[in-house]
Amino acid sequence: MSESTFMGVPREKIDWSPRIDYDKCNYCMECVKFCPHNVYEVRENNDKKLIVKNPNNCVVFCRACGKTCGVDALTFPNKGKTIKRIKEIRKEMEGNE
Amino acid sequence: MAETKIGVLSCSGEECLGGTISRLATRKMLEKLRKDKTVTLCLPLYLAGGEEERSFAKAYPVITVDGCSKCCAKRATEKYSGKVSDTVIVSDVLGEDAALSKIVSSKDLKKEHYQMVDKVADEICQKFDKITPEIEK
Amino acid sequence: MSKVKIISCSGIGKVFGLMSRETALKITNELKPNETETVCLGHIVTGDADAKQKIEGYSCITIDGCPKHCAYKNTTLAGGIVKAQYKTVDQMKNHKGVDAGTATALTDDGWKIIDELSEKICTKVDEILKEDE
Amino acid sequence: MSKSYAILPCNGLDKCAGCIAKELAIKLTETTDSQIICPVLYRTVDARYNKIVEEKPLLVIDGCGTRCASKIASEKSLKVDQKINISDEAKSNSITIENNLRLSKDELKLVDIITDKLTKEKEKVEKVSSTVFPQIFEYEIYKKDKFTFKVPKEGFLFNENDCWVYVVGNKARIGVADYVQHSLSDIIFFEPPETGSKIDQFGEAGTIESGKAVFEVVCPVSGTITTINENLIESPELINESPYEKGWIAEIELSDFESDKDLLYDFDKYFEILKRKVDEFHV
Numbered sequence: 331m332s333e334s335t336f337m338g339v340p341r342e343k344i345d346w347s348p349r350i351d352y353d354k355c356n357y358c359m360e361c362v363k364f365c366p367h368n369v370y371e372v373r374e375n376n377d378k379k380l381i382v383k384n385p386n387n388c389v390v391f392c393r394a395c396g397k398t399c400g401v402d403a404l405t406f407p408n409k410g411k412t413i414k415r416i417k418e419i420r421k422e423m424e425g426n427e
Numbered sequence: 428m429a430e431t432k433i434g435v436l437s438c439s440g441e442e443c444l445g446g447t448i449s450r451l452a453t454r455k456m457l458e459k460l461r462k463d464k465t466v467t468l469c470l471p472l473y474l475a476g477g478e479e480e481r482s483f484a485k486a487y488p489v490i491t492v493d494g495c496s497k498c499c500a501k502r503a504t505e506k507y508s509g510k511v512s513d514t515v516i517v518s519d520v521l522g523e524d525a526a527l528s529k530i531v532s533s534k535d536l537k538k539e540h541y542q543m544v545d546k547v548a549d550e551i552c553q554k555f556d557k558i559t560p561e562i563e564k
Numbered sequence: 565m566s567k568v569k570i571i572s573c574s575g576i577g578k579v580f581g582l583m584s585r586e587t588a589l590k591i592t593n594e595l596k597p598n599e600t601e602t603v604c605l606g607h608i609v610t611g612d613a614d615a616k617q618k619i620e621g622y623s624c625i626t627i628d629g630c631p632k633h634c635a636y637k638n639t640t641l642a643g644g645i646v647k648a649q650y651k652t653v654d655q656m657k658n659h660k661g662v663d664a665g666t667a668t669a670l671t672d673d674g675w676k677i678i679d680e681l682s683e684k685i686c687t688k689v690d691e692i693l694k695e696d697e
Numbered sequence: 698m699s700k701s702y703a704i705l706p707c708n709g710l711d712k713c714a715g716c717i718a719k720e721l722a723i724k725l726t727e728t729t730d731s732q733i734i735c736p737v738l739y740r741t742v743d744a745r746y747n748k749i750v751e752e753k754p755l756l757v758i759d760g761c762g763t764r765c766a767s768k769i770a771s772e773k774s775l776k777v778d779q780k781i782n783i784s785d786e787a788k789s790n791s792i793t794i795e796n797n798l799r800l801s802k803d804e805l806k807l808v809d810i811i812t813d814k815l816t817k818e819k820e821k822v823e824k825v826s827s828t829v830f831p832q833i834f835e836y837e838i839y840k841k842d843k844f845t846f847k848v849p850k851e852g853f854l855f856n857e858n859d860c861w862v863y864v865v866g867n868k869a870r871i872g873v874a875d876y877v878q879h880s881l882s883d884i885i886f887f888e889p890p891e892t893g894s895k896i897d898q899f900g901e902a903g904t905i906e907s908g909k910a911v912f913e914v915v916c917p918v919s920g921t922i923t924t925i926n927e928n929l930i931e932s933p934e935l936i937n938e939s940p941y942e943k944g945w946i947a948e949i950e951l952s953d954f955e956s957d958k959d960l961l962y963d964f965d966k967y968f969e970i971l972k973r974k975v976d977e978f979h980v
Binding site: 450 | 573582586605607610668670
Binding site: 664 | 768771882883885886908934
């Protein structure tokens with residue numbers, strides 16, 4: 331895929347993806363089954379059997395996989411701060427043009 | 428033209444085996460044989476108000492796959508949508524006896540049925556590939 | 565007594581279409597072969613006189629996959645008397661999150677759902693036959 | 698008079714959130730004329746509760762994201778009047794739920810807060826009348842094979858999560874774009890956002906679900922949810938049939954539209970994005 335952006339900002343500059351609380355996660359893998367964007371990866375042989383492999387595949391502001399988590403092990407970055415950051419980057423980019 | 432898309436429309440008839448074979452052969456085109464180029468269409472949607480299905484055959488080539496010699500899929504397409512580019516009739520490929528035999532549920536399909544599906548799907552592929560270069564021009 | 569016509573949409577794009585088809589086949593071939601029969605929806609769509617004749621004025625039950633109601637609309641257009649209409653997608657509402665399969669093949673769960681629907685429709689068939697008498 | 702409910706709580710006994718759900722249910726029966734449906738007994742002998750369910754509006758209380766109570770309600774095809782999720786409520790009231798099964802002071806406070814909200818707020822919100830929104834729009838169409846993707850040409854703004862907003866004065870209607878309903882295919886479930894709740898821009902305004910996936914409605918604007926589209930609860934397929942008109946999701950009283958606008962697209966820009974998405978992702 332070519333460069334991907336969100337609200338005109340390069341996707342990799344936006345920090346938005348699920349965070350796994352490994353103290354809570356029971357590796358039921360419902361989130362993996364759920365997410366169509368290939369964000370997670372299962373690693374059967376590792377200690378951490380589940381990782382966020384492709385954080386930039388995660389749809390910015392989508393939190394839908396969190397709902398599948400029975401033990402509430404998934405959290406997301408602060409939405410307000412993310413919006414602020416996006417606006418800042420947009421300003422910077424305008425300045426550069 | 429950027430992409431080649433060809434519509435495949437089966438009669439999916441419920442009264443005889445030919446309907447099931449037409450349907451499965453069409454699904455096989457979509458899932459395996461010509462994955463990215465096949466668009467399946469729903470026959471009853473012509474009348475139930477599907478502008479999307481109706482206009483498709485006007486803009487793209489369509490191959491109809493009918494179970495028996497009634498050729499419902501072909502005739503309905505020509506009546507409501509547009510010209511049919513080619514047609515496959517299960518009873519021509521497999522013979523009337525097989526096509527008109529009693530319909531079986533997809534849970535009771537046997538090896539022989541899958542062989543019938545393969546044969547009809549091959550036939551669709553041949554027609555499909557004949558049309559493809561014409562639209563890629 | 566004339567048989568109740570069971571007409572399915574048999575939509576090819578989604579699992580709901582196959583569910584409608586298999587439900588119709590189960591009822592007409594297994595559960596109520598003497599009381600019901602199916603009619604090709606494709607044939608009805610052509611508008612042929614002999615297709616029309618099969619359903620015009622008869623009691624019909626339509627089984628659609630999705631809310632586009634292809635079976636219901638086409639049956640009504642051809643003069644069939646739709647005594648009851650069903651949608652397989654509605655049946656999914658009682659089975660949230662269940663994978664029923666694809667338009668090519670159903671999963672075991674998918675079969676269970678259509679078994680459930682078939683039972684329901686058979687009860688309706690009995691009612692209709694009583695009324696028709 | 699305060700409203701009374703038939704209460705279906707999750708009653709998860711091995712988690713704190715479940716214990717709070719139970720406490721809240723008890724509290725509501727003490728302060729109002731509400732009655733509890735025991736989820737465990739309900740599953741085995743539902744006849745026991747059929748009368749209550751018929752007589753009173755149903756309040757479903759879930760403890761955590763597994764939403765067992767909601768699932769039971771949908772299993773039994775119950776019409777849900779109100780939904781409360783303890784974990785979400787805790788978050789929005791900045792109360793941390795501990796792992797202890799005996800409730801702490803904070804957790805009891807949360808019970809009081811929710812009780813208040815459920816018994817008082819209702820009367821206020823119900824009176825808000827809906828603003829008149831136009832019903833017919835002109836569309837631009839993007840075609841891909843047999844699919845047609847519609848985007849209304851005027852009056853709508855979009856976020857990049859394919860949700861739209863239509864503003865009239867300080868009120869707005871929100872919904873999902875045609876692209877969403879095409880991607881999801883037949884929508885079978887609609888979980889509305891909570892009436893009366895405050896929502897941020899890009900906050901969750903309910904979810905819609907098909908056999909394929911769950912889609913979170915990402916709210917394009919900030920404000921207070923004043924009305925939800927009740928019709929969608931019975932007929933979520935309206936979103937498929939008419940995503941920009943009959944399939945609207947909710948109405949919102951705007952709180953900071955001027956600032957929200959910075960992160961919204963007009964028709965021209967959204968149409969470009971839609972075309973890209975269709976070409977890249979749509980199968």
